[in-house]
Amino acid sequence: MAKAPRFQQIKDYIVNKIEQQVWPVGARIPTEHELCAQFNVSRMTVNKAVRDLVNEGRLERTPRLGTFVTQPKAESPLMDIRNIADEVTARGQTYRSDIRTLKRISASADVAMRLGVMLGTDVFFSEIVHYADNVPLQLEQRWVNPALAPDYLHQDFSQHTPNEYLSQVCPVNTIEHTVEAIIASDSVRQALAMKADEPCLLLHRRTWSQQTLVSAALLYHPGARYKLTSRTDR
Template structure:
């Protein structure tokens, strides 16, 4: 690291302070001028290091107050489906969920269209909040075609997730995703412990197995705690 560019040395210094909890979440880090003096570099060099860490989600700038250590955002890929429990534990956090609903219902118009079934068809519905270290990260509302997952309502979703179970009984071969930023309902804000003015990322997801639509889900994420990523290799 001694031979690395100076801005990378500054990044490594800040990252080490965060990882060792010398600077826990909420700590205001030294100003750019203080870091300039500490490393004997230009402000441009310090700014690049800090800017990179803001982009990485480790720091957050607050106008007129300073730069603070922030809670890293959870992250999911847009081009793939990953089990949220695995994502949370991979970040070193404790995962658990709270089940708000698990039932059979008669599909209203919007659900019938979303799941590709006839109006009034019996479908399965689950509503679950997923947590990382006691912090709610995702509200999952899912409708499932019983023909493909007849034992869905019998699962213990405190021990597994809908994604994990459905992937085991009807492997996915087609995924449809769309994302929008929304002003969520009061119920969604309460479920995700969101601030009154906080934006929300809503991921619409539908999955197929052997050309048959298995499930349709609405996945709500607090904008301050989650990001969705995409990568395409060319």
């Protein structure tokens, strides 16, 4: 069997060091000059290996300081709805949540428009922070139509997520997604432990079951730790 190209061998070597925690998150890897000498290859070969790992989110270059191991960004599909707890555990991380609010409210003009109900209608509201390995990954603010999920307020969302519960009681057949980059408010930054200058990704999501709006959600993500992807097969 033919050996892998030299740049791939260098990539595999770096990834192996990262996965074995020889080079943990935040560690500086050897310079390209040092890797060239170690593997007896050209600078171009080492550069391709390192550049690929930077593009894959495993490494981060800092001008004048070097190349460092970075925490890979959590990733979610944009064109689908996945249970965030399942996503976190699938990456080998520990999931937990902090239920900040779970109550009945009177729909304001904004909420009424989001959820497609009359102004002043009673709706359910929840605010939950989702964590991966005790690092906040998503702030979820969700409004739910009580007519479709009357037992929403009685759920223990420390044991299952709103997404999981709603998918069971009113299966989704239509999804609406809008994504924008925003400057997070102080409360959002605090909930997600974000730096003052860190970008924030906001996903607006509405879901329908049998042509009726079930819920509207605002999903805030720290841009430095999260990304959304989309794939279309043709």
